[in-house]
Amino acid sequence: MLRAKGFLAAELFWANQDGPLAGWAALAAFPIDPAGNACWQLTGQRAIPPGATHLYARCVAQDLLSAEEVWTEIPAGFRPEPRSAETAVRFLLMSDLHLSSNPGRVLRALRTAELPVLLCGDLTNDGREEQFRLFQRCIETAAPGRLVLPVAGNHDRLLCPEGDVQDHYQGFQRWALERAQALGCRVWQHPSGAYRALWQGVEILGLQCVAPGRRFGLREGGQPGWLERCLAESPAGAWRLILCHAPLLAHNPHRKDGPPYFAGDGELQGILDRSQRLLFLSGHTHCSPNLPGGGAEWDPESRRGYLDDGSVVPTELAGEPLMPSDWKDGAGMELSLTEDGVEIRARSIHSGAYYPRGYYRFEGGSVGLTEGQRRKNAESAKRVHPPQPAGGERV
Ligand SMILES: [Fe+2]
Numbered sequence: 001m002l003r004a005k006g007f008l009a010a011e012l013f014w015a016n017q018d019g020p021l022a023g024w025a026a027l028a029a030f031p032i033d034p035a036g037n038a039c040w041q042l043t044g045q046r047a048i049p050p051g052a053t054h055l056y057a058r059c060v061a062q063d064l065l066s067a068e069e070v071w072t073e074i075p076a077g078f079r080p081e082p083r084s085a086e087t088a089v090r091f092l093l094m095s096d097l098h099l100s101s102n103p104g105r106v107l108r109a110l111r112t113a114e115l116p117v118l119l120c121g122d123l124t125n126d127g128r129e130e131q132f133r134l135f136q137r138c139i140e141t142a143a144p145g146r147l148v149l150p151v152a153g154n155h156d157r158l159l160c161p162e163g164d165v166q167d168h169y170q171g172f173q174r175w176a177l178e179r180a181q182a183l184g185c186r187v188w189q190h191p192s193g194a195y196r197a198l199w200q201g202v203e204i205l206g207l208q209c210v211a212p213g214r215r216f217g218l219r220e221g222g223q224p225g226w227l228e229r230c231l232a233e234s235p236a237g238a239w240r241l242i243l244c245h246a247p248l249l250a251h252n253p254h255r256k257d258g259p260p261y262f263a264g265d266g267e268l269q270g271i272l273d274r275s276q277r278l279l280f281l282s283g284h285t286h287c288s289p290n291l292p293g294g295g296a297e298w299d300p301e302s303r304r305g306y307l308d309d310g311s312v313v314p315t316e317l318a319g320e321p322l323m324p325s326d327w328k329d330g331a332g333m334e335l336s337l338t339e340d341g342v343e344i345r346a347r348s349i350h351s352g353a354y355y356p357r358g359y360y361r362f363e364g365g366s367v368g369l370t371e372g373q374r375r376k377n378a379e380s381a382k383r384v385h386p387p388q389p390a391g392g393e394r395v
Contacts, residue, residue, distance in 0.1 A: 004070070005036030007059040009322060012040065014049055014356055015056035015071060021049065025348065027356040029322040032059065044294025047361035049345075049354070050080050080361065087338055089200045094332040094349075095120035095245070095283025096311030098155060099131050103138050105330065109312045109349045110142035112332045116199065117143060120283035120309055121153025121210070121245030123172075128158070129165075132172040139176075147183050149197055150176055151206045153245040153284060157214045167212040192221025196230050202337060203234045207244040209262045216246065218264030224271060231275045239337045240278040247282040248272075251306035253295045254285040254316075277303040279335075279342065288315035289346035289358030290327035296344055300364040305342065309333050310358075312349055326351060331358065340364070 002010055012028040013020035032038040054071045061067060092115040099106050110117065124131035139148050156169040170193065177187045177195060189195040197204040205227060209218050218224065227242075234240055246261035247253070248269050260266070261284065272280060285308055289295050295308035310331040317328045329348040336343040346358020 002032065002038040002040075002057055002059070002070075003036055004032055004038070004057075004059045004068075006062060007032050007036065007068070008062045008064070010038060010057045010059045011324070013056045013058075014052035015054040016051060017053065019069075020056050021051055023353055024049065025326055025351075025353045025355050026324050029320075029324055031321055042357075043292055044357075045296060045298055045360060045362075046294055046357060047359055048074065048078060048080050049356065049359050050082050053079060088336040088343075089202050089239070090115050090337070091118050091241075091335045092116070092332055093118045093120070093281055093307070093309050093335055094312050095153065095309050096122040096286055096313055098122055098125040098311075098313050099135050099138070100125045101131075101134070103134055105312060105349070106135065106138045107142045109330065109332060110138060112347065112349050112352065113334055114146070115334065116147035117149070118204065118241065118243060118281065118335075119148065119150040120243050120281055121151050122155040122283060122311075123150055123153070125155055126159070127156045127168055129162075129168045132168050135172065136175060139179075145183070147180055147185055147199060148176055149180060149185075149204055149206060149243070151243045151245055152193070152208050152210050154210045154214050154216065157210055157212050159214060161213075169212075190221070190223070190226050192223050192226065194221070194223050194226055202239045202241060203230070205230055205240060205242045207242060207268075209244050209246050209264075216262035218244075218262050218268055224264060224267045227268070228271045228274075231271065231278070237277060239342075240275070241335075242272075242278060242280045244268075244280065244282050246284040247308055248280065248306070251280065251297055251308075252285065253287045253291060253293055253308045272304060273302075275304070279305045279307060281307050281309060283309050283311060286311040286313065286316045288317040288327055289331055289333075289355050290315075290317060290323070291357075292319050294357065294360075295346075296360045296362075298342075298360070298362040300362070303364050305362060307333070307344060310346065326353065327355070327357075331355065333358065 009031050011026045028040050030040050057070050092113045097106050152169045186198040193208040195206045249260040289310050298305040312330040329350045331346050334345040341363040344360040346355045
């Protein structure tokens with residue numbers, strides 16, 4: 001609650017004693033009523049970023065020419081404890097890059113952070129061969145030596161076959177998975193095009209929810225059964241990241257009713273509901289991480305999370321009277337997985353600034369793991385040739 005008589009509007013930031021946290025965008029912007037009052041609430045499951053000790057408001061006077069600042073201290077019990085990043089496995093997550101012919105945005109996006117990259121589909125705008133060739137060149141230029149794992153979005157499939165050619169995405173994925181293998185990632189591809197990849201003890205399961213011809217559906221090729229077997233076989237306590245272009249209906253930040261995006265939504269949800277310690281990562285909605293409801297959900301008991309990663313093209317933003325223009329920037333997300341939880345940081349691919357509304361810190365990753373299980377997981381992560389999941393083909 002803010003009281004500032006004589007002022008028209010305020011912009012809110014996480015701060016320390018010196019002012020707004022450097023490198024972080026605004027947390028909120030809202031009008032102040034004629035009595036000088038404003039009230040705003042942080043919703044969703046967002047967290048307070050490390051280093052924040054204060055909440056800071058810049059209030060704009062009604063002459064629109066001057067502003068005043070005000071700080072308030074965050075009560076000690078609410079300030080985040082710094083988390084050791086030494087053992088974290090980190091990724092840069094993005095989707096919906098919609099590469100057409102100008103590679104500038106894709107190059108900038110890949111350079112957002114020097115981390116292994118997970119791409120949740122709509123890499124290209126039309127699924128054309130020359131667009132995938134350009135995307136490959138972008139990866140070679142902006143992410144040499146870095147892991148890049150994609151799944152297909154609807155825009156990565158051709159709308160109409162080009163002569164005998166149904167699809168160019170499959171060739172691109174083959175290239176990406178062979179490259180991943182050369183970088184030390186172990187990869188197995190299922191005949192459906194889904195794949196399992198192991199990177200630093202983290203299991204990445206790529207689902208293909210859009211078939212050639214832009215047909216949404218997950219049942220094709222037996223992906224649900226394959227996924228269930230992979231989840232059952234992965235080491236107890238290992239993090240599982242599931243990549244799927246479209247979100248599940250129950251975890252869609254865009255809408256919670258109407259038809260699901262793809263056939264097999266309910267079956268996939270049932271499989272996830274029987275699993276633990278996983279993050280379901282999706283794109284497709286183009287929703288801004290700054291939307292009031294947020295794009296991440298986490299259930300600490302089952303240790304299951306769902307994350308919509310926004311889009312690299314300008315995001316969809318609505319719902320508040322005042323919204324800073326940088327909230328609409330294309331966004332990427334940094335994931336940091338540790339034994340005991342996950343940290344998510346959304347950031348603008350233009351300015352590099354982190355979005356406070358895209359900051360999440362979920363705890364409870366390894367609760368219930370015995371010392372024996374931890375040891376077993378560590379050994380399994382070291383194994384050179386892990387057992388191949390049923391129906392899998394090593395790339
Ligand atoms: Fe898209």
